[in-house]
Each structure stands twice: as C-alpha cells, then as structure tokens.
Amino acid sequence: MAYDDTNIFARILRGEIPNDTVAENDHALAFRDIAPKAPSHVLVIPKGAYVAFDDFAANASEAEIAGFMRLCAQVCAMEGVSLDRGQGFRAITNAGRDGVQEVPHFHLHILGGAVMGPMIGARD
Numbered sequence: 001m002a003y004d005d006t007n008i009f010a011r012i013l014r015g016e017i018p019n020d021t022v023a024e025n026d027h028a029l030a031f032r033d034i035a036p037k038a039p040s041h042v043l044v045i046p047k048g049a050y051v052a053f054d055d056f057a058a059n060a061s062e063a064e065i066a067g068f069m070r071l072c073a074q075v076c077a078m079e080g081v082s083l084d085r086g087q088g089f090r091a092i093t094n095a096g097r098d099g100v101q102e103v104p105h106f107h108l109h110i111l112g113g114a115v116m117g118p119m120i121g122a123r124d
C-alpha cells in the first residue's frame, strides 16, 4: 500500500496541525490521542513515512527502529505506567482494514492508568 502523505499524522509531523507532544527524538514523536480511551493514551509514531507496523518493521532503518522503540520506553516511564514505576499498560497497533486502522501512518497506542479489560471486543 502506497503511503498517503495527506493523512492526519503526516500533517502533524509537518506542523500543519497542533498536537499535545509528550516526547520526541530524531526518529519518532509521541503525543496524546485526541480521543483518549484510557486515563493515559499516547500515540507513538515514526517520523518516516510508513503505512503500518509491517511496513515499518520491514523497511525502517535500524536507527529508526531503535529511536522509535526507545521513545516508547521513555513514554511508559514518563506516564508512570512502566513496570518499574507503575502498574503496566497495553500497547496496540492496528493495521489495514481487518485491523481497523483509521490513520494510515504507523502508530503504537500506549494505554494505561487503569485495568484495560479484555484484549479485543466483539467483532460485528
């Protein structure tokens, strides 16, 4: 699937739309979800143009992957949900139609601050 650079997260990365930034490094940006589904709900996105998790995992450079993963760890610590500072979290990434991905720029949801409940809801 080709990357569509008009997607909302591409626009956030270009500074065209404001965001509530939590943390950032050379390769990734973390910001609060506009419609939080948990007391803490942060989205971590690579700065590079990757459609979904599998695209990122296959095609990103080692520096991009490391930068992304380290920012995820930083967010967990900053939000107080990491296992050494808090009570844990759920990390989710949706991909494509069947994954019900809304924004076609790879992102990881980090959700915490409460027990998350069942892993997935009913499919209908």
Ligand code: 5GP
Residues within 6 Å of the ligand: 008, 017, 019, 020, 031, 032, 033, 034, 035, 036, 093, 094, 100, 101, 102, 103, 104
């Ligand atoms: P997906 O379904 O693609 O995994 O999740 C997309 C997420 O992006 C949703 O949780 C939605 O609330 C969030 N979102 C959509 N538009 C915006 C926006 O303009 N700003 C922020 N911060 N989050 C957004």
